[in-house]
Amino acid sequence: MKIAFPPLCYIIALCTVMFTSCIDTSKATYFNNISNTEFPSEDLQLLEPVIQENDLLSISVNSLNPEASVIFNMPNVSATETSTVSGNTAQASGYLVDQDGFIQFPFLGNIKAAGLTKKALKENITRELERRKLLIEPIINIRYLNYKVSVLGEVARPSVFTIPNEKITLLEALGLAGDLTIYANRDNVLLIREEDGTKKLTRINLTTDELFTSPYYYLKSNDIIYVEANKSKISSTGTARQWLPVVFSALSLTVIVIDLLTR
Structure with missing residues (x-):
C-alpha cells in the first residue's frame, strides 16, 4: 500500500509559517494605537542650548x-x-x-x-x-557652526549630521539617517546627552506616544542616538538561525527519500 505524502513545497511552506507566525508586527511600527490627540509644544526658548x-x-x-x-x-x-x-x-x-x-x-x-x-x-x-x-x-x-547630532546603529545611513537651523527633533534625525531598519528595536532607543560635564543616558519607546511629551523630543547639539538591533536580527546571526538551512536541507532530503520508497 502506497502512503500519500503532501508535496515538498507544502511542507517547506508550513515550516516557514511556523517559524514566522510568532512575529509581533506592533514592534516594527511607530506609535501604535494612537488616536487623534494634541500635545502642547515646549517653550522653544527653554530649548536654547x-x-x-x-x-x-x-x-x-x-x-x-x-x-x-x-x-x-x-x-x-x-x-x-x-x-x-x-x-x-x-x-x-x-x-x-x-x-x-x-x-x-x-x-x-x-x-x-x-x-x-x-x-x-x-x-x-x-x-x-x-x-x-x-x-x-x-x-x-x-x-x-558645529551644531550636530549623531545617529548610529540599526538605521539606513548612520552618520553625524550638522544642523544649520540649530533645531531638530528625534524623528527628524532618524529621517536624516534614512529611518530605522526592519531589524531596529523601536521600544528601546538610546539617547546619550552631555550636560554640565555629565553624560546622561535615556531610553525612549517609539512604539508609544511618550516621545511627544518627553523633554528629549527636541535634540540638543552633540546628542547621540543609538538604535539597537531587535531579537530577530540578533538571532539571525546566532546558532539557531545558522542551523536553519541545515534543518531545511535535511527535511527536504527526508521527504525525497520517503517519496522514493513509497513509489
Whole structure:
C-alpha cells in the first residue's frame, strides 16, 4: 500500500509559517494605537542650548559705521570640517571655545562663552563694545557652526549630521539617517546627552506616544542616538538561525527519500 505524502513545497511552506507566525508586527511600527490627540509644544526658548567647550561659533558684527565694523568680522583662524545633512563635507571657520570656556575676540580679548546661551553672549559682547566706545549700537549675530547630532546603529545611513537651523527633533534625525531598519528595536532607543560635564543616558519607546511629551523630543547639539538591533536580527546571526538551512536541507532530503520508497 502506497502512503500519500503532501508535496515538498507544502511542507517547506508550513515550516516557514511556523517559524514566522510568532512575529509581533506592533514592534516594527511607530506609535501604535494612537488616536487623534494634541500635545502642547515646549517653550522653544527653554530649548536654547548652552555654549560648551569646543563649540565653534560664527559671530558677525554690524553697526551704523560699516567701516568700523570690518575689523570685528575678519576671518577667524579656527577651522574645522563638518558633515552637512546632505552628506557633503564643508569647511567652517569661526570662534572656537577653548578648554577654559573662552573665545578670543578682536579688541575685547578673552570673553567667557561656555555656560552662556547665544543671547547672553551677544548681550555681553554688545555691552563691552559700547562701554569701550568701539562701536555705536552694534548688532551682533551668533550661530553655531558645529551644531550636530549623531545617529548610529540599526538605521539606513548612520552618520553625524550638522544642523544649520540649530533645531531638530528625534524623528527628524532618524529621517536624516534614512529611518530605522526592519531589524531596529523601536521600544528601546538610546539617547546619550552631555550636560554640565555629565553624560546622561535615556531610553525612549517609539512604539508609544511618550516621545511627544518627553523633554528629549527636541535634540540638543552633540546628542547621540543609538538604535539597537531587535531579537530577530540578533538571532539571525546566532546558532539557531545558522542551523536553519541545515534543518531545511535535511527535511527536504527526508521527504525525497520517503517519496522514493513509497513509489
